[in-house]
Amino acid sequence: MSQTSSKxxxxxxxxxxADGRARLRTTRKKKGLINELLHNRVMFLMLLPTLIxxxxxxxxxxxxxxxxxxxxxxxxxxxxxxxxxxxxFEFLWRSGTLVKLTMNTIGYNIAFxxxxxxxxxxxxxxxxxxxxxxxxxxxxxxxxLPYFVSFVILSVIVYNLFNYDSGFLNTMLTQFxxxxxxxxxxPWAWIFxxxxxxxxxxxxxxxxxxxxAITGISDEYYxxxxxxxxxxxxxIWYITVPMLKSTFVVLLLFALGSIMKGQxxxxxxxxxxxxxxxxxxxxxxxxxxxxxxxxFDVGMATAAGVYQSLFGFVLIMxxxxxxxxxxxxxxxx
Amino acid sequence: xxxxxxxxxxxxxxxxxxxxxxxxxxxxxxxLLIISASLTSNESIIRDGYHLIPKQFxxxxxxxxxxxxxxxxxxxxxxxxxxxxxxxLGLFFMTMAGYVLARKDFKYRNTFSFYIYFTTLFxxxxxxxxxxxxxxxGLLDSYAVLVLPGLMxxxxxxxxxxxxKSAVPEELFDSGKIDGAGDFRIYWQIVLKLSMPGIxxxxxxxxxxxxxxxxxxxxxxxxxxxxxxQFYLYNVINSAQFIAQMGAGTGVxxxxxxxxxxxxxAMAIVVTGPILFLYPFVQRYFVKGLTIGAVKG
Numbered sequence: 115m116s117q118t119s120s121k122x123x124x125x126x127x128x129x130x131x132a133d134g135r136a137r138l139r140t141t142r143k144k145k146g147l148i149n150e151l152l153h154n155r156v157m158f159l160m161l162l163p164t165l166i167x168x169x170x171x172x173x174x175x176x177x178x179x180x181x182x183x184x185x186x187x188x189x190x191x192x193x194x195x196x197x198x199x200x201x202x203f204e205f206l207w208r209s210g211t212l213v214k215l216t217m218n219t220i221g222y223n224i225a226f227x228x229x230x231x232x233x234x235x236x237x238x239x240x241x242x243x244x245x246x247x248x249x250x251x252x253x254x255x256x257x258x259l260p261y262f263v264s265f266v267i268l269s270v271i272v273y274n275l276f277n278y279d280s281g282f283l284n285t286m287l288t289q290f291x292x293x294x295x296x297x298x299x300x301p302w303a304w305i306f307x308x309x310x311x312x313x314x315x316x317x318x319x320x321x322x323x324x325x326x327a328i329t330g331i332s333d334e335y336y337x338x339x340x341x342x343x344x345x346x347x348x349x350i351w352y353i354t355v356p357m358l359k360s361t362f363v364v365l366l367l368f369a370l371g372s373i374m375k376g377q378x379x380x381x382x383x384x385x386x387x388x389x390x391x392x393x394x395x396x397x398x399x400x401x402x403x404x405x406x407x408x409x410f411d412v413g414m415a416t417a418a419g420v421y422q423s424l425f426g427f428v429l430i431m432x433x434x435x436x437x438x439x440x441x442x443x444x445x446x447x
Numbered sequence: 448x449x450x451x452x453x454x455x456x457x458x459x460x461x462x463x464x465x466x467x468x469x470x471x472x473x474x475x476x477x478x479l480l481i482i483s484a485s486l487t488s489n490e491s492i493i494r495d496g497y498h499l500i501p502k503q504f505x506x507x508x509x510x511x512x513x514x515x516x517x518x519x520x521x522x523x524x525x526x527x528x529x530x531x532x533x534x535x536l537g538l539f540f541m542t543m544a545g546y547v548l549a550r551k552d553f554k555y556r557n558t559f560s561f562y563i564y565f566t567t568l569f570x571x572x573x574x575x576x577x578x579x580x581x582x583x584x585g586l587l588d589s590y591a592v593l594v595l596p597g598l599m600x601x602x603x604x605x606x607x608x609x610x611x612k613s614a615v616p617e618e619l620f621d622s623g624k625i626d627g628a629g630d631f632r633i634y635w636q637i638v639l640k641l642s643m644p645g646i647x648x649x650x651x652x653x654x655x656x657x658x659x660x661x662x663x664x665x666x667x668x669x670x671x672x673x674x675x676x677q678f679y680l681y682n683v684i685n686s687a688q689f690i691a692q693m694g695a696g697t698g699v700x701x702x703x704x705x706x707x708x709x710x711x712x713a714m715a716i717v718v719t720g721p722i723l724f725l726y727p728f729v730q731r732y733f734v735k736g737l738t739i740g741a742v743k744g
Contacts, residue, residue, distance in 0.1 A: 150554055156630040157547045161559060164544040167599055170584075171576070172566035178575020237470065240463035255730055256471040259478075262722050264659035266677045270684055270715040271477040274484060274497055280708065282480055285496030314474065319737070326738035345455040371567050379662065386685070402573050407666070412574055419572020427569045 182420045186412035202417035211401070212421065219373065219397040219422075225309050226377070227369050230316055231362060237317065238324035239354055243346070254325070258318030265379035268311060272384055276307075301394040304385065308395065312380055320365060327361040328354060363437060363444040370430045378403065398422040478723075485509065485712035492708040508713030519717065521672060522679035529593040529675065530657040537598040537653050542646060544599075545607030546634045550620060560608075563601050577666060592667045593675060597656055603649050609739055610645025611638060648736035651729050658722065680718045684711055 151158055182202055184195035206212045237257070241250055275282045276297040284294035297303050331354065339349045378399035385395045387408065398418060405415035430446075438445035476499075484497050488505035495502050512519060544563075548556045570576075586592040615638055623633040639646070664678035674682070 154553060154630070157550065157553055160543040160631065160634065161547045163540040164563065164599060164604065165559070167540070168563055168566055170579075171596060172570055174583075175571030175575035175579050176569075178571050178578060181575060181578070237467065240459075240466055243459055244463050244467070253467050253471045254734075255727070257474050258730060258733070259726060260474055262655060262659075262726055263719050264661065264677045266659075266661050266681045266684070267481075267715055267719050269681070270481060270711065273684065274480050274712065275477070280492050280496040282497045282499075285498065288496075314477075317470070318474070322734050322737050326734075345453065346459050347455055350459075383681075399573075406574055406577060412578075416572060416574040419574050423570050423572050430568060 178416070179420050179423075181413060182417040184413055186416070198413070202413045203421070206414065206417055206421070212418070214393070215396060215398045215401050215418070216425070218395070219399075222308065222377070222397060223369070223373050226312050226316075227366060229309065230313060230320060230369075231365065233313060234317055234320035234324055235355070235358060235362070238321045238328055239350055241321070242325060242328045242354075243350075254318070254322070258322060260315045260317075261319045265383040268315065268380070269383040269386075272307070272311065298388065299390055301391050304391050304395050308380065308384060311384065312377065315380070323365065324358060324361060327358055331357045360444055367430065367434065367437075367446050370433055371426065373426050373429060398425075481712050481715055485709055485716045487709055489707060489709045505709070508709030508711075509717075511710045512713050512717055518679070519714075522674050522676045525590075525593070525673060526658060526676035529590070530654050533594040533597055533657045534650055534654045536594070537603075538646060538650050541599050541604050541607050541649060542611075542639065542642070543634060544604050545611050546638050548604070548608045549611045549615070550630075551617065552620075560605075563604055567601050580667065587667055588670050588673065589667075590673065593660075593663055593673070594657075596663060597653075597660065603652060606652075606736060606739070607645060607649050610648070611642050613739065614642040614645060644732070644735065645739075648732045651732050652736060655722075676718050680714055683714050 181195070183197060183199060185198050185201075187195050203212075241254065244250055273281070276284075278284060278294060278296050278298065281297075283297070287294055297307075335353045335357075336349055339353060344352065377397075381395060381397055381400050382403065385391050385400070387404070398421070402415045402419045402422070405411045405418065434446050479499060480497060483499055483501050484492060485508045486504055486506070487498070487501040488503045488507055491501070491503035491505075547553055548560055550556065580592060580596065581587045586595070619637055619641075620633060623637055628636070659677060660675055661677035661681050664673075664675045665681070668674060668678070671682075
């Protein structure tokens with residue numbers, strides 16, 4: 115086929131030519147998977163590393179859910195461990211651990227989602243209304259910066275700010291003649307600190323996403339509103355905010371998915387193994403990690419992990435179902 | 448279009464400047480504190496606490512970090528190698544996957560997409576995964592474990608697929624085929640070339656993950672020589688005996704004159720320096736990635 119002839123109506127012409135093979139294949143469709151495998155073997159091979167990766171990294175471990183129902187023994191093989199039924203779950207439930215962990219996990223995630231999105235939307239709108247190109251660029255870069263540093267650095271920052279002897283906070287307090295505060299022994303303070311540092315680290319990230327969505331809103335709406343005499347606040351409230359709804363829903367669904375594999379880094383790096391603070395700061399992830407690495411309670415850790423997985427799964431399915439009922443376009447699947 | 452500056456607009460602009468400048472300062476301040484502390488002498492920190500501007504300027508912190516450069520350099524090497532190998536391998540696999548899933552004539556692409564996506568919805572949890580890697584794959588204390596588990600994520604594969612879809616027009620696949628190129632050759636010679644910006648974005652996300660990873664070391668590495676940089680830093684920060692041990696190990700007594708606090712901060716700067724340095728150059732790729740990823744879900 116010559117290049118010139120394909121220029122004018124390239125899609126149609128090329129489509130027919132290339133679909134010749136595809137059409138042939140549809141007539142042989144009934145022969146199924148094996149035939150398809152042979153036919154597209156190169157593409158299957160190219161996909162193979164990915165398939166194996168997820169098989170080993172994600173699907174095989176699902177079999178290990180069985181550990182949650184056993185008294186785990188690291189030396190014996192998987193199905194030789196003593197089967198104990200729901201005993202692990204029962205213990206978690208009766209000790210009150212499960213309730214506490216669930217409440218903490220949900221509470222923090224609601225705060226993260228609500229405050230995170232409100233702040234990100236507000237900043238994105240404010241930034242988009244400003245005109246100075248350099249100011250916008252630099253402030254966006256600065257606010258995005260915390261996303262790039264590791265959580266270990268975050269723990270250094272928190273240490274620098276709040277350690278009792280020489281932390282920045284106490285240095286300031288004593289300079290103004292006030293008593294120093296031992297933040298590390300105040301469980302309630304960490305509820306706020308964890309949320310604040312979550313926002314600090316993620317604000318730039320979500321703001322960039324919302325900024326992109328705002329850039330995508332057609333100017334015509336604003337022009338029309340201006341002609342109708344709407345002031346800037348009205349334009350924001352009646353045009354920009356509603357237009358960000360779909361972005362919000364996407365981010366919400368992603369955030370719900372991550373409840374299952376939550377902000378472990380954040381909590382572990384800020385709190386670590388400081389038992390004083392567990393009551394207000396222990397979430398499912400940190401509990402599972404500690405049970406595995408510190409107390410070696412494998413059966414219990416698996417049980418808590420399974421509970422978390424199911425919990426996340428049910429949650430995201432429910433929310434997705436509700437969203438689909440309200441507006442089909444926004445649902446994930 | 449001239450923007451009319453009525454009083455509401457002016458009001459919003461002043462709010463915007465105050466809020467944005469305030470938050471920008473809040474985002475930057477902690478870094479300044481660490482930089483300042485790393486340049487302060489240890490006695491000054493213990494006497495006066497951390498300040499925004501060093502009370503007593505000193506490079507002792509950095510000197511101590513590099514008195515015994517072996518450990519830091521080894522951790523650096525481990526992280527650099529795992530970052531390079533992991534990013535290269537991961538990119539190779541993910542671009543191939545993204546390409547195949549973007550091909551409309553690949554019949555089972557939806558099935559496989561779901562197979563990948565489902566792993567974000569449900570999983571076995573940390574413990575079965577841990578047992579499989581240590582017991583069934585035998586990767587405890589191996590270099591491989593620092594690279595393998597992080598190679599791909601569903602999010603990055605979907606991002607890659609969307610990039611390829613938007614960068615390579617459908618007709619190119621077909622015309623490539625007509626010219627007699629195989630599926631792999633189309634990928635290697637056409638797709639890779641056209642989706643370079645997307646590959647850069649995904650690659651940077653992946654590299655950032657490897658650079659900042661401490662979790663893998665904390666789970667699977669007991670041999671201190673194989674610690675990733677971030678986990679090495681984590682241990683320095685968290686072990687009070689670090690300096691003493693370092694002194695004891697080499698037969699040099701350092702306990703008295705070593706600037707502990709400023710060393711920690713200097714170490715933090717040494718660890719995160721490359722990121723702060725590269726950030727201005729790579730930032731736009733992340734912005735681009737988020738923009739495309741968010742719009743297309």
